[in-house]
Amino acid sequence: MESTFLQWLAEPGLTHYLMVSAILFSLGLLAVISRKNVIMVLMGVELILNSANLNFIAFSRFTELALDGQMIALFVIIIAAAEAAVALAIVLNIYNRFKTINLNEISLMKG
Amino acid sequence: MPGKPANDKPTYDEANRLMELSAILFYAFTVLTVGSAAYMVFSKNIVHAAFALIFSLSGVAALYVLLYADFVAATQILVYVGGILILILFGIMLTTLDFTENLKTVTVNMLPASLLSGAVAVLLLYVFFAAEWTTIVPADRDGTMYDLGMMLMNEYLLPFQIAGVLLLVAIIGALLMSTRHKNEP
């Protein structure tokens, strides 16, 4: 058991990468939920996107998906770039309107 | 289990050593990635957080290399480190320049946030660990650039074009939104 676990540790496979991706995802989620600053939230979103990408590429390496996984990862990067540009433009607009970028202070839709 | 092509089959030691090297690299980059990400999340200083994100993303790129995805890794560094993070830094500077005393961000909902994140982490780790993945023995390969290029121009042509249009729209939209305040009274 002991040696099996060490051997498992010594041979990084699909599961290892998936676990890294899971930890990255959780950290990104934490950032998105708990940080006040919009830009921090955006950075958390980037982290989540990267964890997803890591999953894709890991699957493309270790399963029959082959290069399709990488291709999807490429498109995710493209979309992330577009998202970042638009999101930052929105942030600038929010800043112009509310003179703050703290999400807890922006609650016009309070019921 | 990573291995070598059949024509020059390595000896067990050779293979073992290579494996150990890749394992060491994997763990090193994993620590870099996860550590930087954690620093980013828990950092009080947003500029520090941004730089931590750079390191984290670079670590992810290194992991891509370990997964034989050289083109994606290059793209990751180009787009994220060269593009998106610069954009984020600009955003930080444009929005918080006047309020240097507010540079330290404060968190909200810390208790539900950590509980939920922990739950999600446990859940994902459990699922990934417990699932029986039908894996194959990964083959060593040289470069992916040629094959990716062929795919991009064949079966992925339409998504490729749409992605181009999407980027164009995003650029125009971002320009429009960030310049509109000039027209406001």
Add this chain to the structure above:
Amino acid sequence: MLIQLSLIILLAPMLGFLVLIFAGKKLPRNGDWFATGLITLSFALSLYLLITKLTLHHGEAITGTMTWVVLGNAAEAGSLTVPFGIMIDNLAAVMLVVVTLISMLVHFFSVGYMHGDVRYSRYYAYLGLFSFSMLGIVLTDNLLMMYIFWELVGISSYLLIGHWYEKKSASNAANKAFIVNRIGDAGMFIGIMILFASFSTFAFGAIFDTVAAGNLPFNSTAWLTAAGVLIFCGAVGKSAQFPLHVWLPDAMEGPTPISALIHAATMVAAGVYLVARVFPILTADALLIIAYIGAITALIAATIAITQFDIKKVLAYSTISQLGYMIMGLGVGAYTAGFMHLVTHASFKAGLFLGAGSVIYAMHNALHKKNDHHTDAQDIRNMGGLKSRMPVTYWTFLIFTLAISGIPLTSGFLSKDEILAGTLAFGTLSGHWLLPIIGFAVAGLTAFYMFRLLILTFHGKHAGTTSLDDVVESPKVMTIPLMVLGALSLFVFYSFNPFGASSGWFFAAIERPASVVPALMQPATSAVFHDAVSSMHTLAMVLSILIAAAGVLFALAVYQWNKVSADRMASSLGFMYRGSLNKWYFDEMYGSVFVNGTIGITKILRWFDENIVDGAVNGAATVTSRISVVSRWFDNTVVDGLVNLSARLTEMTGTLLGKIQTGKVQTYFIYIVFSFIVLFFLFI
């Protein structure tokens, strides 16, 4: 060629109507020259048409038809169409000339008579409309078009009677004429529809052919008789026959030239023309009814005319009486004589009315000079002795009076003589001797009342408030038409033999059409009837001359020489006199029977409405209001309660759920992740 000519004749007055009604007041002289010119054109063309027809196309009828409306295919009858057709036979050609001639003369006369009238151009416009409609009746070849023109004639008559509508009596008279005519027209329409329902055609020719082929409406001669009598109802209305004669005397409220044109010479003759048109399908029964209606009309009207004092009323009743003659003539089978009386009567009756118009015009001017606006310019008791002041009017009036009285050498003698001979012949053939007796009696009465009128108006001493010096002869534009009509009332225009018309061109041109009804129901055929007339002719002539002379002499004795006192005669005749003076109480009778009857029925219905219907309605209302009280309580407590309850529930829920809406994005994100985890556990 002749068809196009007839279309011009037909449409020229219509053009006059359209131009004058819209632009009349803008034209110089209000456009009277325009209307008069058009009608003169129509007359000239009609005359040409008549001569051409009689010389070149004597026996044949000229027809032209175009389809006007297609009603679609009927299951049994095939395609149904409403044609607009023109048929010119000798009857129509003669009638064309009569209508356009009288109309033209009236146009000329009106230039003087209506001078300075407030609605001068409108008057001429309506004259044009009337001429158009009348010519339409004459020219058409089917019953439907005839009905349409028939109604057009009715409406133009209505408009012209009511020309001075500021006078209450004029507008009342117009209404009366229109309504009374409606009654007859309704019958006529039903008659037309009986024929159409069984034969699917309106055309005269087609109907005659179908009946001749042995087809009867609903396979029954009774229906054919009914159709004939019902169509005759239209003639009863228009030609003012008993019992619908009451409108014509009142129609004298219109301008006198209108009385001459419409209510003496042409429109009222349309009924006679209609009977002549449908003559072939009239059964013996129908003809007998027609003959008796005519005889009764002639007698009643003549007896009324004796006692009237209004110059136009006397002429109106004499018109009714003469129309009765014509109808009686047609009814007994003296087709040509009846129609000839129409033609001769048209000229001398128009002349009488125009002469009366001339007298009234002169009297009116004389009264106006005296600033007397109360004395009636039409009452013959205010006249007398006008002979010396109005010579042209007097001499022409004398000719017309001789003509209508049936004195030899006049046109009236020719036609009346033939009618009387016809009634005598009918008496010998069928045994209905009452008809000739009435005929001769009416001839005597006619001579009497016409000479009474002539003597009281023109002879003797001038009575009334005006001085004779103020009375002057009418202008030339009025006297020339009188002279023309006077000339036309002489015998030479109809027959070169002053004692018998049957050798003249008129009898040659207008022949009695052969009856097409089944042999059992046919009246006596032309040949048989003609023989009977020939044998009776001399007797009829002698009798009629004697009776007319007796009438004239009696009138002279009473009114000229004062041998017999009119008052004493009146008082000795007592109730007869009062009956005649009051027009045999027809108006009063109709008033009490129909008008009061209608009012009585209305009262009963009103009582019914107020008590039964309103009671039911009110009861329903009460019940409804009771129900509504209950329903209101239910609404207020139960329904509203439910509604309010649901509203309050909604509000509470909203308040509760509103708490969740913090407005903060991250809170929502927490909900999402939490829900995701819950769902994950639910599904895995």
